[in-house]
Structures are given as structure tokens and as C-alpha cells.
Amino acid sequence: MVAVPASAPGGTAKPLQIVARVHAMPPQHNAGAEHMLVSMLRPLVERGHDVSVWLSRYGQAHKEYEYRGIRVVPLESRLDFPSAVRRASVLLAHLETVPSTASLARGYGKPLVVLCHNTHGPTFRDMASGGTALAVYNSLWMQNEAEVHFAEFPKSTRPAASLIVRPPVFADEYATKPGKAITLVNCNPEKGGKVLDALARRMPDQQFLAVRGAYGEQILPDLPNVEVVKHVDGADMREKVYARTKVLLMPSSYESWGRAGVEALASGIPVVAHPTPGLCESLGEAGVFVDRNDVDGYEAVLRKLLAPAEYRLASKRAKARSAELDPAADLAAWCSAIEGLKG
8 A cells, every 4th residue: 555644744633533424335335436435544544543434325234344444334333423423523425425414514514525436417416515625536537527517507616625536546455467367347238248248259268257346237148258256345356356357348338437447457457448538537548448339349459469469568558557546646635635624
């Protein structure tokens, strides 16, 4: 992990009570939004702050547990969330929990931080409903889309401050020697489950991995060259997924950033992706972009990448892009911004 120095500008000597409200967390729920949250909370814990995550949906866990140094409080524990809000220095929310958390923040006079993970209407509408002390966008593209929202709805309340934090990926936690399979993480239709199925049928001599996702109907081919991997905790992705992957597929209809692709880059694994604005920004020149409706194009690119010389070049570009995405500066700015808020 990239450590964020306690002496970073804006640091505070007094530990903060940082309370996050989200719908689900690892290890039961492993999606990009939740792992982005985890990777942003970890450096705050390292700097001595008290960080807790309170879940808003019922799940498998019934008692408090710790995940990567973060205290997680399941809804089943029946502990008093409003009491935690009263003690909080800062409240944090994302996705569906923003409206209810914003209401509590206003009622108790607490600064609210909103993590924006996508450009869908509710994201900007809820964030701009009033009282957001800090809006965090996961890409330059998303920040620009937020500006479009404010131009279209001038009566919306802008957050007091905003910050871009690209989903932090600590490369040393993912880097490994690539394997032999062509892999898709989350096999729902929007992520490209049908593309994986079509490619596996066209390339019967090639090994494929189909990794179950955290959400959506999963398209899991019943073919001898496709191995289905159960839903994987983010902490196990290196061993269970990337160490077995030669090329990662990301033929997604929508990605605001694409964390799995950046994780793969750490091992020099080439990523073949649909050119969503988020993936174009995250993968940069390392990405190999093919329209998700062009299965012929995906097959041609994969066959080319499986040639040793082409693979070495693509792998070199992937590692270079991974180095460019070092999260240290983003996390230092994030920690300083949080420490500058006062409840």
C-alpha cells in the first residue's frame, strides 16, 4: 500500500470520527465502488482516525467485523446509527445512501462527503440537493459531467468543494505473473457476458475465466474451455484471478472508470475494452479498444495479442500506465480535504 504521511498539508493532530453509510461492503459484496471506498478509508485509518462503515441493507454478517483495518457495522447488529452520527466529525455516503445520510447531516450539523461513482442522474441530483461539503469524482470525465448538470440545472446547490480521486489501486497488492486465460470479471450482459460467451465458442482451444460479479444476471457459459470462478473478495483477486489471466476483457456498455482494468495493468496484463469515456481515461494508451458489438474485432485483437512479440509490447504499455496511476498524490489530497472538514 502507498502510505500517506501524517504530516501531509492540512493534517490534524486530533483524530476524527469518520462515519460512512453505504449499502454493502466486502467481503460479501465486492464491487468497484466499495473497493474504491476501502482504498480511500485505509489511509485515514493509518493516520490515526476512527473510521467506521455502517451498512444500510441486510446481508450475511450479523456482528461487527473488521475489513482491511476498517470497522464495519452490519444492519443486523441493530446498533444505533443516529448515535454514531451525533458523535461523528464527518459523514460519508455514496450511491443509494446519499439522500438519507444527507438528511441526517443537515439535522445534526455534520459535514457530508459524497463519493460519486457514476454519471447517472440520481448521482448528481442527490449530491446537489444541498449540504454537501465535499464531492469526490472518480475521474476528470465525471467532474466535467457534473459541470454539465449544474449548467442544465442552475438552481442545484453546488457542493462547497470538490476533488478528483481516481479509484486508488495499490499496484503491489495486485502485481503478479500473468497466467494463460482470457478473463471477464462480472459476467452480466452490461459488462460483456455475451461477448465472453461468443469468444469462447469461436476460440475452443483458448482457456477462458468467467468471474461471477457482485450484481446483475450472470451469463456463465457451459463450455469445456470456460472455467467459472465464484465471486472473489478484492483481497484475493491477485491469486485467484490475475495470476491466471493473460488478457482481461472489459466490453462494458458503461464504465465511469473501470477499476478491474487498472488492477490488471499492475501485472502487465493487457486490457481489451469498449471505449467508454471512463475506460479511455483510466487505461489511456495502454488500452486496446474495440466496440463491444464487434465480436470479430475482439477475436482478431485477442489472436494478435496471443503472439509473443505483440504481447510483450502490450504488457510493457500496461505496466507503464500502472506506474502513471500511482495513487499517492490523490490520497494525500483526499486525506487533507477530509482533515480540513469540521463537524
